[in-house]
Amino acid sequence: MTKPTILTGDRTTGPLHLGHYAGSLRNRLLFQNSHEQFLLLADTQALTDNADTPNKVRDNVLEVALDYLAVGIDPEKTTICLQSHLPALAELSMLYLNFVTVARLERNPTIKDEIRARGFGRNIPAGFLCYPAAQAADITAFKATVVPVGEDQAPLIEQTNEIVRRINSAAGEPVLPEAKAVIPRSGRLPGVDGKAKMSKSGGNAIPLSAQPKAISAAVKSMFTDPNHLRIEDPGQVEGNIVFTYLDAFDEDRIEVADLKARYRQGGLGDSTIKRRLEDILQSLIEPIRTRRAELAQDPAYLLDVIRKGTEKARNRTEATRREVIEGLGLFKL
Template sequence: MTKKKRLLTGDRPTGALHLGHFVGSLQNRVRLQYEYDTFIMIADAQAITDNYDNVGRIAAHVYELVCDYVSVGIDPAVSHIFIQSMIPELFEMTAYFMNLVTIQRIGHNPTVKLETKQKGFREGVPAGFYLYPMFQVSDILAFKADVVPVGYDQAPMVELTRDVAKKFNATYKTELLVIPEAIFPVSLQTNLLGLDRNKMSKSLNNAIYLKDTRDEIVQKVRKMPSDPDRVDYHAPGSPEKVLVFDYLRIFDPDQEGLDALVDQYRKGGVMDKTVKERLIEVLDALLVPIREKRASVAEDRKRVESILREGTKAAREVAGDTLAEIKEVMGLVFPL
């Protein structure tokens, strides 16, 4: 019987998951979980790098993430959901891998640059935050992941991981570490923008969340910007300037009907309210079953704890085996 290849992915427990996560990674995870040996990490230790003064908030969201995962179709029977901070082997591996990367290489990561700017760190960047890409490298290599489902903004992280794995293998004359491949969203060529046209982010409060009620969806969609150059609804419009159309292109199952609406909007005579009402109905139809399943999972705390306990146990076994192999090829084995 052919051994399954392995998949590793995860999220920071800094809040509820949103539509950006859904199209950026969650759909791929659901699609691939029966094809791959799947490990999904709740990256609480990484989240502390910019939440060190509010660790309680991070811990509380760990359970929320499990509810989100199960609600979208992640099956704990085949996907191992685990807590990063409960796998100490990851941190030891990080110490070894950091010797294979320069500070300059990490600083050139465009995602690190953007997030540093967004969080207003400037010159006072915490060392843990600046070096968090190395935690991600260790997470992937510890599980010898063949594939990593990510959004396009995380492509530099996967490339860094590949370089570290290659350098480790070359330095220690081994083929121990797997060179991972990124898997990008099938429906997107870039990340889904937030409601303000910036990157969709929990910290920027510009997202539609998987657990949002219909009323919350209505309020958020109605505030989405329209064509800034359009005087009134009789005038021709530019659909490419309207964020609502971007969302409809991704989520609307009736693409033929959407094409007709786009043509009408371009000619004039379509109210922005009409377009937004269509998006409200599309998103609510998508999220109703997710909300209902999420509520059911959240009511069963013992089940959530069991999912985490079993997933973390499986993850630590794998990471422990990898660390032992790494130390052996490095020559860090002592008969004491």
């Protein structure tokens, strides 16, 4: 049987962190065994709000690829490819812009939130505003039917499917499949400061390459319950970042439930739950950090993985571009 196709990826704006691991990477490790998985190094998308620092985008292509391989992504099972070297994506993006209005792009909840967060006002980069069409091109070029996204990104998949339906209607046949958004159970991991999502630019992330001292310092600084002043005081679990992380990374669900009950009753100190979390994170990150350092010593291998994956992806996406052009009945030379 043919495996369903899945497309996922990351902007190349910096090394990946625990938020990426909880939200997508560990699911990708499972998906690569059950799906035909394409993993996009989204350098073109990264330029939509980093056009003034293209070197930042360029330099982080290898950093993100290193993180992929270090966590266990297998290039024999998952195709790792570079977005800017897939010309069919840009051509399909331009084509799809004819099937969506500016008003619809501006109404997309994800884009509205991101515009507000970045303080663009009306100085919105055109590439950023048109990102939903570009993402639709990414997804459909691979004919992906499964796209793992955070809950806040689900409106982008909805808009992709709107474009797909318009293309298919214009073609008079189902040229492109619709895609299903798969939202991870854990959701977005908050930053260690507890004030926002974990992000590369927010300074509140734990990188997958973090050293032991940095992990320890990050856990010790985590927000818990400001009213839990003494060990015997009842504590609040909801909004307690340490418990949020334990929910995301502690495999012993029974023990976590017991810790929550004891914390609520009083008699369990913050230092106890922080020590448990630190031990878990140290054990998780240590082999990733070690493998990453080993891979960094062989840049030729890393480039070979990206080149081979991009060549395979180029053939796939070019075939889809031709099908869309032919389906729409555009002029042939």
